[in-house]
Amino acid sequence: MKxxxxxxxxxxxxxxxxxxxxxxxxxxVFLIGPFVYMIVLSFLTRAxxxxxxxxxxxxxxxxxxxxxxxxxxxxxxxxxxxxxxLVILIGYPFGYYMAKLSPKNRGVMLMLVTIPFWxxxxxxxxxxxxxxxxNGLLDKLLxxxxxxxEPLKLLYTYPAVVVGMVYGLLPFMILSVYSSVEKxxxxxxxxxxxxxxxxxKAFFTVTLKCTMPGLMTGVILTFVPSxxxxxxxxxxxxxxxxxxxxxxQDQLMKVHDWPFAAxxxxxxxxxxxxxxxxxxxxxxxSDTEGII
Amino acid sequence: MSDAILELxxxxxxxxxxxxxxxxxxTARQGEFxxxxxxxxxxxxxxxRIISGLETADSGQVxxxxxxxxxxxxxxxxxxxxxxxxxxxxxxNVGANIGYGLRIKxxxxxxxxxxxxxxxxxxxxxxxxxxxxxxxxxxxxxxxAIARAVVNEPKVLLLDEPLGALDxxxxxxxxxxxxxxxxxxxxxFIYITHDQEEALxxxxxxxxxxxxVFQQVGTPSEIYDHPKNSYVASFVGSANVLRGKAxxxxxxxxxAYAGGTAPVAPPAHLPEEGAPIAVAVRSEYVDFLEAGxxxxxxxxxxxxxxxxMLRIALTLDNGDExxxxxxGIDFSLAPGDRVAFxxxxxxxxxxxxxxxx
Amino acid sequence: xxxxxxxxxVYLIVGVILMYLPIVIVMIYSFNESKIxxxxxxxxxxxxxxxxxxxxxxxxxxxxxxLGGLSSLAAAVIGTLGAIGTARSSFRxxxxxxxxxxxxxxxxEIILGMIFLTFFSLLGLPFGMTTLVLSHTAFCIPYVFxxxxxxxxxxxxxxxxxxxxxxxxxxRSFFxITLPLILPGIVSGMxxxxxxxxxxxxxxVFVTGVSVNTLPVVIYTQLKTxxxxxxxxxxxxxxxxxxxxxxxxxxxxRIGNSKKKSD
Numbered sequence: 001m002k003x004x005x006x007x008x009x010x011x012x013x014x015x016x017x018x019x020x021x022x023x024x025x026x027x028x029v030f031l032i033g034p035f036v037y038m039i040v041l042s043f044l045t046r047a048x049x050x051x052x053x054x055x056x057x058x059x060x061x062x063x064x065x066x067x068x069x070x071x072x073x074x075x076x077x078x079x080x081x082x083x084x085x086l087v088i089l090i091g092y093p094f095g096y097y098m099a100k101l102s103p104k105n106r107g108v109m110l111m112l113v114t115i116p117f118w119x120x121x122x123x124x125x126x127x128x129x130x131x132x133x134x135n136g137l138l139d140k141l142l143x144x145x146x147x148x149x150e151p152l153k154l155l156y157t158y159p160a161v162v163v164g165m166v167y168g169l170l171p172f173m174i175l176s177v178y179s180s181v182e183k184x185x186x187x188x189x190x191x192x193x194x195x196x197x198x199x200x201k202a203f204f205t206v207t208l209k210c211t212m213p214g215l216m217t218g219v220i221l222t223f224v225p226s227x228x229x230x231x232x233x234x235x236x237x238x239x240x241x242x243x244x245x246x247x248x249q250d251q252l253m254k255v256h257d258w259p260f261a262a263x264x265x266x267x268x269x270x271x272x273x274x275x276x277x278x279x280x281x282x283x284x285x286s287d288t289e290g291i292i
Numbered sequence: 293m294s295d296a297i298l299e300l301x302x303x304x305x306x307x308x309x310x311x312x313x314x315x316x317x318x319t320a321r322q323g324e325f326x327x328x329x330x331x332x333x334x335x336x337x338x339x340x341r342i343i344s345g346l347e348t349a350d351s352g353q354v355x356x357x358x359x360x361x362x363x364x365x366x367x368x369x370x371x372x373x374x375x376x377x378x379x380x381x382x383x384x385n386v387g388a389n390i391g392y393g394l395r396i397k398x399x400x401x402x403x404x405x406x407x408x409x410x411x412x413x414x415x416x417x418x419x420x421x422x423x424x425x426x427x428x429x430x431x432x433x434x435x436x437a438i439a440r441a442v443v444n445e446p447k448v449l450l451l452d453e454p455l456g457a458l459d460x461x462x463x464x465x466x467x468x469x470x471x472x473x474x475x476x477x478x479x480x481f482i483y484i485t486h487d488q489e490e491a492l493x494x495x496x497x498x499x500x501x502x503x504x505v506f507q508q509v510g511t512p513s514e515i516y517d518h519p520k521n522s523y524v525a526s527f528v529g530s531a532n533v534l535r536g537k538a539x540x541x542x543x544x545x546x547x548a549y550a551g552g553t554a555p556v557a558p559p560a561h562l563p564e565e566g567a568p569i570a571v572a573v574r575s576e577y578v579d580f581l582e583a584g585x586x587x588x589x590x591x592x593x594x595x596x597x598x599x600x601m602l603r604i605a606l607t608l609d610n611g612d613e614x615x616x617x618x619x620g621i622d623f624s625l626a627p628g629d630r631v632a633f634x635x636x637x638x639x640x641x642x643x644x645x646x647x648x649x
Numbered sequence: 650x651x652x653x654x655x656x657x658x659v660y661l662i663v664g665v666i667l668m669y670l671p672i673v674i675v676m677i678y679s680f681n682e683s684k685i686x687x688x689x690x691x692x693x694x695x696x697x698x699x700x701x702x703x704x705x706x707x708x709x710x711x712x713x714x715x716l717g718g719l720s721s722l723a724a725a726v727i728g729t730l731g732a733i734g735t736a737r738s739s740f741r742x743x744x745x746x747x748x749x750x751x752x753x754x755x756x757x758e759i760i761l762g763m764i765f766l767t768f769f770s771l772l773g774l775p776f777g778m779t780t781l782v783l784s785h786t787a788f789c790i791p792y793v794f795x796x797x798x799x800x801x802x803x804x805x806x807x808x809x810x811x812x813x814x815x816x817x818x819x820x821r822s823f824f825x826i827t828l829p830l831i832l833p834g835i836v837s838g839m840x841x842x843x844x845x846x847x848x849x850x851x852x853x854v855f856v857t858g859v860s861v862n863t864l865p866v867v868i869y870t871q872l873k874t875x876x877x878x879x880x881x882x883x884x885x886x887x888x889x890x891x892x893x894x895x896x897x898x899x900x901x902x903r904i905g906n907s908k909k910k911s912d
Contacts, residue, residue: 101661
């Protein structure tokens with residue numbers, strides 16, 4: 001009898017294994033494999049002309065310590081921090097106000113926010129090119145109202161890159177703040193007010209704490225990509241602002257120093273993982289599910 | 293027993309380290325209405341799931357129509373379940389829901405349609421075939437769930453607190469209807485509830501469950517009037533349990549308790565004098581005495597009124613609390629009054645003391 | 650007592666206008682007769698006509714559609730099975746695997762591009778449609794996996810038990826009950842995957858071959874080198890296509906939600 005029962009159980013396990021195997025196989029071969037190879041690659045030596053030599057070295061990591069590359073990392077982090085701060089400042093109120101709308105308006109707003117999010121990011125960038133271009137829309141507008149006498153030539157400048165990134169990443173922040181504000185128990189705020197907290201104090205002591213998971217999700221979804229969105233810096237910055245993403249791309253596609261690109265990627269990956277670890281610490285979530 | 297339709301033999305079940313069932317045995321006859329009564333976590337739902345096959349027992353046997361089905365998968369068992377939340381398939385209309393079991397069996401379409409129509413008539417919702425479950429009220433969904441189960445003509449119908457989600461009035465109505473259905477279909481019902489009133493009014497037999505064990509299995513009157521132990525006594529009809537010592541006075545068997553004595557129905561084997569005994573007395577049988585008569589002294593603690601009964605809480609000299617109840621809305625006692633009470637000996641039965649568990 | 654939320658309303662409206670500004674500008678300029686975006690020469694459908702005549706864009710569109718279709722389909726199958734298997738089994742390491750499977754969502758795209766490029770060349774795979782589909786499938790799986798897992802965890806297990814109780818076997822009850830109930834999740838995960846694949850620049854730039862170009866890669870190259878207003882026309886059409894997909898998935902989501910309420 002026991003045997004039969006075990007057989008039933010085993011059959012169930014077998015069925016689950018069949019269901020899981022495609023994902024696990026695919027994940028192991030096409031995800032874990034490449035990641036492991038990246039790590040291996042980062043310790044190999046670059047061949048004289050093209051390719052890789054199987055010779056163990058730390059040189060790739062040491063090379064990151066050269067001022068040029070350290071500076072690139074620093075610039076990338078600075079830009080990512082700036083972008084993230086702006087995204088929080090603009091996106092948090094937006095998501096917050098959105099969640100406080102009537103259910104019908106909320107649905108409409110949600111639609112309005114998701115549509116650009118789904119739209120080709122290149123198309124949206126292109127719109128900014130038209131706006132920022134020398135003698136483009138913005139220049140004409142500003143000269144029209146006599147705010148400036150000559151074209152600002154904003155395209156291919158740092159502010160243009162910042163605007164492009166903030167614009168591209170804002171929906172992530174709005175949506176994650178929105179979803180956590182929407183779930184909030186407002187009686188907590190009422191209780192705080194009842195206990196004598198002013199609106200500002202109640203916001204910082206209760207609302208902000210309750211919506212921290214959403215805010216942190218937004219921060220991750222903003223900070224992680226903004227370290228590496230090379231094509232925005234490329235298109236709006238005209239390759240004048242070297243970001244870590246651009247360096248990796250150049251090392252891969254132009255210089256063909258794959259081991260060095262791998263080492264840069266490993267460092268970038270470590271920084272990302274650290275962010276996610278901090279996210280889990282702050283939100284107390286053991287699951288990454290909150291991240292979408 | 294030739295008409296035994298379902299038999300459970302010493303069923304045991306553990307979840308991780310938690311022993312949920314510790315040797316459950318039960319025999320159900322054709323057409324019997326058996327209720328598993330107990331508070332949540334007593335193992336009643338697990339028992340039901342082991343009968344239906346949704347859970348497998350660690351040891352013991354489930355015999356259905358004389359066949360051992362202990363290791364059979366649920367779809368091969370001729371029993372059906374009414375789930376607590378009804379579990380009506382939300383993406384199928386009522387007709388498809390009810391006809392699902394027959395469709396699985398490969399019955400022809402016209403035959404299924406006819407059976408669905410009949411089942412809907414049986415639960416008094418004729419013509420509801422094309423409704424979706426989410427367009428119906430709780431009571432209606434309950435009836436659809438019943439129709440979906442009985443249309444398969446199961447030998448045993450398992451009902452997991454089927455009325456739990458309904459309001460009181462609808463509950464009463466559905467109780468009557470379920471009983472009527474059960475009588476007319478002649479199907480064995482295994483019914484789960486934590487409501488002792490529901491159990492007493494509907495069942496042929498009740499199994500009172502606690503900590504994965506049947507405390508007592510018997511007819512409603514056996515359970516109510518002759519509780520086997522203090523748990524059954526206090527859970528069913530919330531009787532007072534008095535823990536005192538055996539006493540024989542003037543040839544009468546009595547209990548010495550809280551500074552007084554009262555008569556007790558003598559059991560077959562009289563305990564020795566001075567032996568500890570537990571006696572169950574229902575609140576409505578607690579009688580107040582005139583001053584000077586022999587009884588147990590107490591102080592009235594409070595009076596409250598609910599569901600047509602006046603409830604009088606008494607504090608005894610040893611600190612215990614006893615409840616007396618009366619029909620009507622008032623009684624000439626006030627909190628703080630010193631009283632004495634006793635009871636007729638036929639209403640005071642000795643029970644096994646189980647409360648240390 | 651309650652103040653009218655003037656500030657918040659204005660904030661939201663201004664935000665939405667800014668959000669759509671670049672998109673609307675691109676759409677307006679797609680009807681511009683002039684070749685230079687700073688000059689307005691009057692309305693014209695000229696660029697749409699030219700777009701449809703352009704083989705490069707046509708081929709890239711077909712490639713993108715094939716790529717999006719194949720990878721979202723593969724992701725749907727793999728991700729759905731994975732989500733069901735994960736929900737049903739309880740062994741150690743299951744959580745770790747689920748985390749790894751969702752890793753592409755938490756990894757900067759540049760790193761995904763880099764690891765696919767180096768790994769595929771290590772395997773000696775020819776760069777082209779195969780590598781594109783493999784890499785896109787890899788980053789699309791998490792979207793389906795998360796969507797389906799969320800639906801499964803919101804699903805009452807008693808539905809499937811009821812089906813078993815009524816005589817359906819494991820497989821039958823899956824197809825009759827579980828699959829229809831998680832279908833909206835699968836479809837919206839697939840649509841999300843499709844949109845992500847259609848929009849991807851970074852990974853595609855790395856793993857595409859010389860012969861195969863996807864639409865975003867073509868647009869990216871043009872934006873870097875020099876734009877013809879054909880891109881405006883193309884973007885406008887893509888925007889309309891996206892709009893239809895979003896509306897469709899919102900509609901499906903609503904069906905799913907109304908079903909959920911009946912639990």
